[in-house]
Amino acid sequence: MNSMWIKSFFISTYLTLAFGTLFGAAVQAWQSSSVAYAALSLTALPISIFMTWLFLGGVSRTSANLPSVIVPTVLAGAITGYLGLTGQQALPIVVSAALVVGALLYVFWYSRFSGRQQSPLQQGKTLPDFQLQYPDGREFKSSDSFGKPGLFIFYRGNWCPLCMAQIKEVASQYQELEKRGVQTFLVSSQSHNNSEGLAKRFKVNFNFMVDVDNNAAKALKIDAIGGTPAGLQGLGYDSDTAMPTVVMTNAEGKVIFLDLTDNYRVRPEPETFLAILDGA
Secondary structure, eight states: OOHHHHHHHHHHHHHHHHHHHHHHHHHHHHHHOOHHHHHHHHHHHHHHHHHHHHHHHTOOOOOSSOHHHHHHHHHHHHHHHHHHHHTTOHHHHHHHHHHHHHHHHIIIIITBOOOGGGSSOOTTSBOOOOEEEOTTSOEEEGGGGTTSOEEEEEOOOTTOHHHHHHHHHHHHTHHHHHHTTOEEEEEESSOHHHHHHHHHHHOSSOEEEEOGGGHHHHHTTOEETTOSOTTGGGGTOOSOEEOOEEEEEOTTSBEEEEEOOSBTTOOOOHHHHHHHHHHO
């Protein structure tokens, strides 16, 4: 089992534990007046707030190390451990330790990608060959974008709140991109129906592309095998996805901007694309 598969199970398990503990420990603290369980609920609070903020707040990017999550989680976990020991309550100690370890793993392991330098995408080089499909099934070759500047955004899927916020940001700049003659391609391995739904949601003159079987991501070595969180397959999403990637090309098809982020929470801003275009 590769690390992405492990990550997919980790994130689903960790978030289930965090939200379950937040409410379960709070109820237990209320019913038993246990300060250890109250502290345990507080240990689950930072990541719960953060994830709610991601899904509801339209957040496109965050800091790399999330001190606003790590610091209060560790402090609350330490307090829970102390209260659990003094009150001889083992369960709060065990669960708080799992939450602290989970927060550290989320920030410093789950969020990070490795091996991104292996991609054949290189700034100053011609865009490599790969194929995609339009939502209606028509075929597209990467060389079809030559003749105009191109912006390719490989995103994980409609399920990813940071991806959706990033696309919303880019959509808000579509008129500026069109003024500069840019063709924008939003690429994901998700189903044609999901891509069509995204196109209807934003209603901008972008190309919502389907990477069938993740073939383009594999060719560019930006694929994440098993990168979709466990459980989302039941909603129609493939297990495999792409690592967030942004590629901008000029009219000759040469890469003039490339972002192979090593952290899915750290992404370039749309103003960067416009500045590169104007400078190029």
